[in-house]
Amino acid sequence: MEGLIGKSEIRIDAYDKVTGKGLYASDYVNQFPVLAHMKALRSPYAHAKIKKLDISKAKALDGVIYIMTGDEPGIDWDQYPKAAIIAKDETLWAGQMVALVCAETKEIAENAVELIKVDYEKLPAVLDYYAAINPNPVSVIDPEYETRPLGFSDRPGDRASNRVSPNVVGAFKMHAGDVPAAMEKAEVIVEGEFWTGKKTASPLECANAICRYDSDGGITMWSNGAGVHGVIKQGICRILGIKESMVRVIQPYMGGSFGSRLNPYVEIITALMCLRTKRTVSFQFNREEVFTGAPSNWPCITKVKLGAMKDGTIVANDYYLAEEIGACVNNTFFSGRLSSSGVIPVYRFPNLRMDTCAVATNTVPAAEYRGLGCPESEFGIECLVNQLADELGISPVEIRMKNIIDKGERDAHGELITSIGLKKCLQSVADAVKVEEEPEQDTGVWKKGRGCAVGGKQNTPLGRSEAEVWYNSDGSIQLFISCDENGMGATTALAQIAANEFHVPLSEIKVTKGDTAITPYDNYSASSRTTYNTGNAVKLACEDAIAKLKEEVARVYGLHPSKVEIRGRKAILSGSYIQEADIPSLFKPTSMFTQGNWGLQKGTPVVGHGLFCPAPIHQWDEKGLSDRVWNWFQYSAAAVEVAVNEETGQVKVLKIASSADTGNPINPKLVEVQIEGGVHMAIGFSINEEHIFNEDGKIANANFSDYRLPTILDMPTNENVHAFINPDPLPDGPHGAKGMAESITIPVGPAIAHAIYKAVGVRVTGYPMTAERILALINEKKAKEAAK
Known part of the structure; x- marks a missing residue:
């Protein structure tokens, strides 16, 4: 028969899912006739001392089986420093667990939580980069950072040097060429400071796990967490000290992840409760707990300076990145180093000075989120490339075509690029939206603009x-x-x-x-x-x-x-x-x-x-250089047409085209719907989604009513959404294929930002680009024009 590579076959799980016959992890609650239920008491404060914790009334409630607190023995958190799920002496973010009840029914567990009395002493908190980076911050997230081993994350360069604040808890640098000298020779310089907000991955299925105590003393777990072997089982065994032969993990259908289920905290604590009670137990997060108890993204502050010649050739990039990692100092290797590395394989940067750091705050811990920080870290660079094109009178497509790296070249790391279809991606989306042409303007308050951007992301070596x-x-x-x-x-x-x-x-x-x-x-x-x-x-x-x-x-x-x-x-x-x-x-x-x-x-x-097992990478040298850092790179481009209301600041995406370099696609239809899904997600976090904190540092919009996920009404109509595949085969990929799910989200935000500029003449320096923020920029522009 004809080969199946490159054929859009129907999904093998389609029937189960569309008929409702397939069981998701949360459905397994109904598969056990007897099941104990867990419910958490969570801190209402971003930072507080626990002066007194009284569980006596809850413990006496009929039907309560066990109550776990921060004093629970048998947990070795050395591998995940400062990431203890249950607070002991102080809480480090609003939503951190203070106690965990296991009871015969869900209702009894909820009632028992209400009976737990906690005497808090509210302490000052740092909720963003600017407060945390202070040399004398009101809150130090990890006082033992200088002396405590970093456990599994420890790598050369993880230790932050030249710490301007005790909340700087990780660092990475990459220097190539001579940036100061190149800047001196540059004929045009553009620079700016950019920010991105804190947001939550929002899969339809909330985090959950069920753990059964087996007759041999082992445990069997059903979970919608990621990595049955490499994350969940190893995490349980390592943290709780259990033999691997005594742990079985089963993953039913997952109701989405977007990176949010890559940390096994739910599974570890559920396994511990199962072992303590010798019962089958269930821990089911509600939607609010997904916001306050599950990881968020890494918000970024970037300070970028690009030097170029008048023909548009970029000669230097001076780049600073600070990522907020929240209240758990357990991901400093991943933050900064990985997200900033997505910047490197896109453009030729003969001179690049990149300095990054991780900054701890009293907010929900940050971890993997679709794109691994690259949408945040690349936003500023793409905005400045568009600004550079505007100032030089060059189209945003032409300036990118001039500077995008080609296959066979080496990037600023020194790594050989073996697969890149980015120029084809850019051309296809630019043609679809007609980026280089002006849109027809309607009369009235709605003004149209078009913009484009590109993005790249590394594939991280993650074992066999x-x-x-x-x-x-x-x-x-x-x-x-x-x-x-x-x-x-x-x-x-x-x-x-x-x-x-x-x-x-x-x-x-x-x-x-x-x-x-x-x-x-x-x-x-x-x-x-x-x-x-x-x-x-x-x-x-x-x-x-x-x-x-x-x-x-x-x-x-x-x-x-x-x-x-x-x-x-x-x-x-x-x-x-x-x-x-x-x-x-x-x-x-x-x-x-x-x-x-x-x-x-x-x-x-x-x-x-x-x-x-991917070929081994070579360690960075003292300048952050290596001839092999990652397995391969994925690339994408996006072009948009937006309409902006001059009176309200509201932004509507009218048209969008997105393209991915997937290598040779195994199933083109699956790639196309991945592109469309990534576009939908990126529109959401570019325009609407962000955490809003109350005066206690608690997320005030931890629900789908107030946290503005995009609906079908926020998307362009079907005929105005274009998904393109522009493959460049990966030499060592299976049949030349490679992944693409993350890069799709990277260029959408800066493309929208440039389209807004083209529509109403204001430059956006961060997202989400809410109506309030856009209106403020429009009013500021009007005030400056009136003052002339």
């Missing part, structure tokens, strides 16, 4: 991926994988790779996924690694099984394995009087009454194993 393939005696094929199916269709793409290798229809591949007792090791689905890592592992597993089949069939017919081709249930033979053999009929009988030496001696199933 494994896959297993079984070729059964009846010719059926099973694929065993442990990657996460966040909802993007990865399982279908991986099954397509397997079906392509065996030359069978997709329906012939039975997939078993996400069960640590059955499926082989994988780390987790993050940094757009699934197609690349797990896809390669699947391909290798198929090749291994096919090689074993060829060897056995060749032995039966006295042929060399090279004379055998496996096509589903058939073996095509060369150099034999039999041209085609039915493989299932060749399997050796296993009955004790059968004798003889015919058939496939290795029995059934024939098992193929694939292990893929």
